[in-house]
Amino acid sequence: MTDAHFGERAALYALGALDATESAALEAHLRVCAECAKLVGEAERDVDTIASLETRRRAPEALTNRVERLLAPARQPQAPWRFAAVAAAFLIGILPSAYLWERNRVMQDAMLSQSAAMDRLATTAHRTASFRPAGGALAADVMYPSDGSWYVIVVRGASHALHVAWMHDGAQTMLGDVVPHGRVAMLYLPKSHRMEQLALMDGPRVVAQAQLPY
Amino acid sequence: MARASGDEEALAVAFAAHERWAFARAYREYASLLYSVAYNVLSNSEEAQDCVADAIARLWRSPSAYSSGRGSLRSFLVVCVRNEAISRRRRQSRRLRLEERLAAMPVEHQELEVADPIERDRVRRAFAKLPDDQRAAVALAFYEGKTHTEIASELNAPLGTIKSRISHGLRKIAASLGSEGGER
Numbered sequence: 001m002t003d004a005h006f007g008e009r010a011a012l013y014a015l016g017a018l019d020a021t022e023s024a025a026l027e028a029h030l031r032v033c034a035e036c037a038k039l040v041g042e043a044e045r046d047v048d049t050i051a052s053l054e055t056r057r058r059a060p061e062a063l064t065n066r067v068e069r070l071l072a073p074a075r076q077p078q079a080p081w082r083f084a085a086v087a088a089a090f091l092i093g094i095l096p097s098a099y100l101w102e103r104n105r106v107m108q109d110a111m112l113s114q115s116a117a118m119d120r121l122a123t124t125a126h127r128t129a130s131f132r133p134a135g136g137a138l139a140a141d142v143m144y145p146s147d148g149s150w151y152v153i154v155v156r157g158a159s160h161a162l163h164v165a166w167m168h169d170g171a172q173t174m175l176g177d178v179v180p181h182g183r184v185a186m187l188y189l190p191k192s193h194r195m196e197q198l199a200l201m202d203g204p205r206v207v208a209q210a211q212l213p214y
Numbered sequence: 215m216a217r218a219s220g221d222e223e224a225l226a227v228a229f230a231a232h233e234r235w236a237f238a239r240a241y242r243e244y245a246s247l248l249y250s251v252a253y254n255v256l257s258n259s260e261e262a263q264d265c266v267a268d269a270i271a272r273l274w275r276s277p278s279a280y281s282s283g284r285g286s287l288r289s290f291l292v293v294c295v296r297n298e299a300i301s302r303r304r305r306q307s308r309r310l311r312l313e314e315r316l317a318a319m320p321v322e323h324q325e326l327e328v329a330d331p332i333e334r335d336r337v338r339r340a341f342a343k344l345p346d347d348q349r350a351a352v353a354l355a356f357y358e359g360k361t362h363t364e365i366a367s368e369l370n371a372p373l374g375t376i377k378s379r380i381s382h383g384l385r386k387i388a389a390s391l392g393s394e395g396g397e398r
């Protein structure tokens with residue numbers, strides 16, 4: 001179990017004993033790490049076992065109606081134009097041109113597997129900052145809105161998964177891994193707080209850093 | 215407690231695939247459980263309803279939050295709602311901290327609010343079986359919604375120690391509730 005994994009923090013997460021930043025980092029990591037997802041799943045089952053023995057109340061009808069409205073199908077048709085919007089986003093350079101030539105297709109596949117990231121990039125204004133590599137053929141960018149509420153990290157030329165860390169106050173907080181699909185690797189952090197500096201790490205070694213202006 | 219049947223598994227797979235019907239069905243299936251979990255943290259019906267609705271909305275907007283490799287969908291939802299409730303309570307208490315401090319009495323860990331006296335007893339027995347240090351750490355997390363940092367400072371122990379007390383304590387309580395469930 002390396003530092004990038006969450007080990008005993010699985011129980012803390014399931015009990016609600018992590019603070020908001022730590023929870024967000026763990027949730028991001030769980031999207032890419034089956035090992036930690038399983039640990040957290042076990043701890044969740046333990047918490048469920050205790051929580052289920054507490055007082056039960058009937059869910060109010062108002063709540064049920066509210067959730068049903070929330071989950072009702074949206075009125076506008078979705079798929080075709082949304083796909084077109086994403087394709088257009090690529091073409092007009094929302095993603096840096098370095099990614100476009102040659103690997104557009106691979107990139108799109110990776111993006112499609114991350115439909116939530118795709119929605120965000122296609123529909124929300126955002127900035128792009130580049131990582132400065134410490135050497136090697138790595139090219140990486142981070143896309144984020146001006147309030148820092150989400151991040152998409154895209155890495156090209158990584159041969160294996162890299163950790164993404166938030167660098168702050170002389171400390172590193174692991175946010176998750178970027179896992180290559182073809183030659184592109186990405187990590188989507190759908191819910192975050194504002195971060196000024198990110199690093200890509202290969203094991204304990206920082207291989208690139210980005211400063212994020214707001 | 216949360217043993218997966220074939221139906222539950224099918225639901226979990228569809229939920230992981232972000233199927234609309236699976237979200238609706240999961241809510242219907244666990245509505246009262248999820249509402250109760252929120253209520254037990256927040257002690258207020260309006261807040262508990264907001265909390266459950268927000269938690270479901272957040273999951274609906276973020277497709278890959280659950281994967282079936284994680285295990286029980288029901289347990290995942292319980293923890294999602296519970297964590298949402300705890301962070302709401304933290305935000306409230308940050309606002310109210312000063313007043314609370316003035317009003318607060320030294321609190322023993324409250325009596326567990328369990329409807330069925332037999333079950334209440336089971337939970338109490340499960341907690342009682344733990345070594346003192348583990349019991350205190352788990353109770354502060356479960357019943358008072360404290361963070362591990364707060365627990366470490368309250369119990370005057372290093373963070374690493376607190377993490378493993380909580381981790382081991384939680385496992386033991388659940389195991390002893392699980393095994394007792396079969397016998398009684």
Ligand SMILES: [Zn+2]
Pocket residue numbers: 004005006029033034035036037
């Ligand atoms: Zn992991």
